[in-house]
Amino acid sequence: MVTIDKEAVELFKQKAAPVSIKVVEVKGMTEAAAYAVDVCGQKDFCELIYCGTDTTSAGVSRADKKMFCAPNLTDKEYATVAELCAAKGFDMLRTGMRGHLEGIDVAFTTADGAIAETATTIIECMSEDIRLATMIAEIHVVALKKSQIKKTSYDVEPYLQKLMEKGPAFTAFISGASRTADIERVLTLGVHGPLELHIALMEA
């Protein structure tokens, strides 16, 4: 029986706003995927950064095609998203992120857990592709089930314990877009990683 801590869900939403996390409520995975694809359609083309490791940015222009990646979905989930992307004409990527360090438009991932008090999503990123996708994409959209949200960081301790006891693991707490205030303490988003973080909050 999956239970939802309604108080925790409200707290998550409340804490997300001040750190510029966009939260949208959706019914389930299909709607979440549709939302992510929609975000990709509406955004400007990704600014490509030449970094000498890939053929794309070295010569071939990608400026007429958007790139969407989804590194940690199940096969079934991936198939759903791939269909939506194909319809929009986006390139779709599940692995091989290292070949696209010049930039990706949207990364769509599913969360492994969440902490309400800090609007944190937890994503297990032992896979290099998940780590890179969630950093290289200009917009990161995370599908998060309401039932995954715990109130405080101490509430996720048992989950972390289980994960790390087994190891190896690379566990990410993500609580917003990549940000800096290193120049004159002016808050600026998108320094090395995503410019935006969206949470598609799923009923189930």
Add this chain to the structure above:
Amino acid sequence: MHSAETMKEYRGRLHESLDNSYLRETLDKFAVAYKANRLTIFADVNEKELIEEIAAAKDQGLTQLEELYAQFKAEAEKRGVHVHRAATAAEANELICKIAADNDCKLVIKSKSMTAEEIHVNHALEDAGCKVVETDLGEWIIQLRHEGPTHMVMPAIHLSRYQVADTFTDETKQKQDSDISKLVKVARRELRSRFANADMGISGANFAIADTGTIGICTNEGNGRLTTTLPRVHVAVAGIDKLVPNIHDALRVIRVLPRNATAQAITTYVSWMTGAAENTLNADKRKVMHVIFLDNGRTALTKDEICKSALRCVRCGACANVCPVYRLVGGHKMGYVYIGAIGLILTYFFHGRENARNLVQNCINCEACKDVCAAGIDLPGIIQEIRARLVEEEGAPVESTLLAKVLENRKLFHSLLRFGKFAQRPVTGGTPYIRHLPQIFMKGQGFRALPAIASKAFRDRWKDIAKSLPANGRLRVGLFAGCAQDFVYPEQLEAAVKVLAAGGCSVEFPMGQSCCGLPVRMMGERKAAENTAEANIRAFDPARLDYVVTLCASCASHIKNHYVELLADSPLRTEAQQFATRIKDFSSFVYDVLGLKEDAFRKSGRAVGYHASCHLCRGLGVTEQPRNLIRAAADYKEAKEEDVCCGFGGTYSMKFPEISEQILKNKLDNLEASGAATVVADCPGCVIQLRGGEEKRGNKVKVEHIAELLARQLK
């Protein structure tokens, strides 16, 4: 980074900062904003409890570092990580250079790590033929400018967007706009290729969990994730003090660190790395991962009973954020590698006394850092201990030894003070201020008028005062005068006696009392501090009194917080405890003990402001009582930053008059802006500073001790 400079050279550098108006304005704004933001972000946690838990857990951890290290090593190695221990900075650098050579690494990228700064790893790697690129935006900027960090969390806080634009223009050979979001994009573009092409990534660790062999790093930019993901090789450098037993301890650090550092509930990214994660560049598809624990004096420090709590530090930088001196001079003058109050301390322990000698003098002892420390470290206390050790190791400067000799001998001290009132005649011009002190004594002191010694000390007036006092009061109270009031401001004591008598006390004034000993402790003269403490305890014989009351917050806080520890090995240790228990500051005694409230005073319409003396609001935690008393007797006008130091700091203002002057300027500006016609404080030292400053400004605001206001308004 400057080595082995003289105090004169150091003060020269302080002047450079004081003349840097951009730095001053930036740090001023930051100091004010930080305090407000910190208050908000701690609203939903129990701050005191959290800090106590951090302190207790860290203390416990420090007693078992060996076990934690062994456990971490075993667990991490199980998961494919190489774990090393380096006794010194040189050993750590040697290890890192060897790892670079063994893995054929040419380009090294770094995410922010104070421990890597501590060992100057960039120099070592560059000498070994590697190119090193910082990837934290602030660190990259200062690297391009060949500077050290000026803040542990915001390393480039001293620079303007225009300076950054110039630096980026030089680096990219293209004219860069000074728009901040565009500058951030320059870093995004320029550094992406470095991430992509680097062979080795160096990170620090905010914690290392023994139970699971996990290291964790907190970053906002996400450069830490890229640094530990893209290169084939990852080396994490951590102080051995970053070891914690389990995940719960790490979660606790994450609760306090971002809150205290930048007033964030959490950093954007927290990366927990348990074992060597996937890396597709290596044949076995796992990254080559090394964790190096740096000792560099830490284990020895765990055995140092007085200073070991410095190792609780989580490197949040809050001690700099609230320091009134840091706010004026910035990080390059307030640390060597580590910055702020903890920087003064760690410089002594990690980088040697040559580098620490002048720095440790530059603490005004306002305790603002102690008040916000995430780990509850008594930073000013440790700084004073280091001063004492420097005095013991190297001898004291002449003026300090002289002061110690004089203060230890009450009769000599008091004769000198009495003699002073005749000697000063040529310089006071008949006013209550010293007017024409020869230049040699007054260098830099001209920003405030210094008070003259009173014509008749309180102790010489006591016989007459005592005659008019009721004998059988409900409380037997000993009055501790402190030097400033006894010899400079006896009228403050007279006012206090009037209020105490009205509250039904029998007041006694033991003649054997002398200086509380704080000035000599501040100068590192430990023996003199012990001797003055003993003399006062003998004079008061505290067990026979209900309370000992003082009008000086600094005396009260010193007696309450330090006598017991100072006299731990003295035959008078029990009496020291009795004295500490009985000592009360004037305001809380009047308000809480005597219960003198609204109905005891005539409320005047005069606009009265308040300066919250450091050793009252922080040293003793007394905040509401004096404000309530002002409200009872006058029209209280709240000023901005009431609890920021006035810049006096006793001997500090003699040592660093240029800084004292600027702190005082901020304080008087705020008080004048509040619309107060009178300002009261709970400490004669603050009165000396504030009144002297106002005298120079033309006395727009009258300054007095709160006892004087209350005595006047008694019903």
